[in-house]
Amino acid sequence: MSKLKLSLLGIMTVGIIGYACKKEPVDSKLFVERYLVGQWPIKTYVTLEYKNGVVIPSTIDTILPIQNDTAKIRVRYTQDLNFIKNGDTVKYSIDADGKNITFSTAPDSTWAISYLRNNYFKIVHTREETIGTEVHKYVIEQEFAK
Secondary structure: OHHHHHHHHHHHHHHHHHHHOOOOOOOOHHHHHHHHOEEEEEEEEEEEEEEOOEEOHHHOEEEOOOOOOOOOOEEEEOOOOEEEEOOEEEEEEEOOOOOEEEEOOOOOEEEEEEEEOOOEEEEEEEEEEEEOOEEEEEEEEEEEEO
């Protein structure tokens, strides 16, 4: 009888942990705006190029910041919706669903928010073009961590 209770308790514990770790969708512009405010070191910066759906290996470029805290590349998102990197300031906006960030560069650059976690988040920029019969897809991924 005690093994049955212990097994039931174990199953319930796993279920509770699974529910607590469930990924919640980002659906609030205000939440995202407040979440981004602050200074964020860039954890990883990856560029990829796909040709007809296959990654071109020579185009994979991963830039990992130096792990020394004083040498990390840092960006800042401000309350007045400015993005600051290396002394350059660019305005940004969040869409109504809180799923995309649009930077007011020339041309405008829209990035999808892949995920938000307690102390890190990831944004992805994707662009496609057709050259002859080949479809080229360019992807840039940036992950920020506090």
